[in-house]
Amino acid sequence: MKAKIRLDRDFTVGSVDPRIYGSFIEHLGRAVYGGIYEPGHPTADDMGFRRDVIELVRKLGVPVVRYPGGNFVSGYNWEDGIGPKDKRPVRTELAWGTLETNQVGIDEFQEWAKRANTSVMMAVNLGTRGPAEAKDLIEYCNHPGGTYWSDLRAANGHRDPYGIKLWCLGNEMDGPWQMCAKTADEYGRIANETAKMLKWVDPSIETVACGSSSSGMATFGTWEATMLSHCYDNVDYVSCHTYYNNHAHDTKTFLANNLDMDYFIKSVVSAIDYAKVVARSKKQVNISFDEWNVWYHCNEPGNHKHIERWSVAPPQLEDVYNFEDALLIGSLLITMLRHADRVKVACMAQLVNVIAPIMTRNGGGAWAQTIFYPYMHASAYGRGTALETKVECEKYDTRKYTDVPFVDSVAVRNDEAGELTVFAVNKNLDEDIAAEIDLGGFEGYRLVEHITMHHDDVNAVNTEDAPYTVCPKSDGKTTVDGTRAEALLGRASWNVIRFKK
């Protein structure tokens, strides 16, 4: 099969906000306890953080990590997690039916973020609590000193303010599963008042309002328009959340799910822009795609683990990702890059153990799942200006989608480094694709490397014993002649083709 990919330095989508390579840690399952934190582990540092996990997080290059939830945040008392550890209460955690020991709280997480070379994106509880507690939290985190909460932070050993810049106004507040879920009017009002108060304490912050929990919600669209009618001028982003599955064991349909994400982004952009018109606002609200991933393996027949109610850090939502998941993750990253003008923050959900690119065993190893790699590549080489690629290739139909291009691609130009990277997925499971790439306007660029990722078995996985079963190679076949390149996109493959001036 053949394809043509045309790109030009002027096919600009927008500048890539590095925060689209963010992730998410929730107090859920073994994300915190047994994931990032395990005192007594052979690699634990002086605070009990697993150094092997920190190393993998650093490899991913994660600019921002959303914390502490997720559904968890809607019942969280942040004050439970500060001060002497032996005085911290153990609480019932209603989102996931477990016990929260509070041995890790905001002070520890902020320190972990520093050590992992990332920053905190804080979510506040707008379920069981409200604007007052959120205001106390930002005062604790960001106020320089001389007030009750900022002095308490200093007394707890943290004199310097944390300077947390991104604040989520609750989580999935439209979902009936959420503690104290709200109507769009109720939520819009409380989000507005909370955003105002947070910004009065620290005007340098940005806020994220909860969009619909998914595009499948009955109120999708009206939720966005209604809640924004209350808070448009005080919020900076609307959240999007989506998780894909292949319960149907239909790989062709599964790999086309990026079309759904594309539709989702365009729809939320339309709802935001409608709200902007109604608000007569000059301000541009954008998207924070702060939960996205594949999530279903742990719910497949045979994989379901019985979780004892009120246990501490049980193995919840531990999806083991296969090769086809990595291909879809590549396509989802490409899709977000194609909307780099409006998607300014995104968080792969989640980071460690819980539907995550990094897995650990308590007392044992830490390893990279298949989905780790496209995420790492995009984070490393997808910084700069996103460029649209015009692709001519054959298309296919599936049970759910029609006209799915076999080749999915985007390019990123990094003028500072003199680099150009083409990301491409070949979704044809049977045939290689010979792609002719027209590098219009990119004269004098040479090939640095063509990274590929392929496995003959779409169900192949990485495990602690065989951690490199599915991993990238720098063995792709691309040649360059002037501004024309010929690249072989192997069947079912993820490709990162790097050029440099």
Ligand code: AHR
């Ligand atoms: O990421 C797992 C859960 O999915 C989060 O807690 C919630 O926000 C979403 O429904």
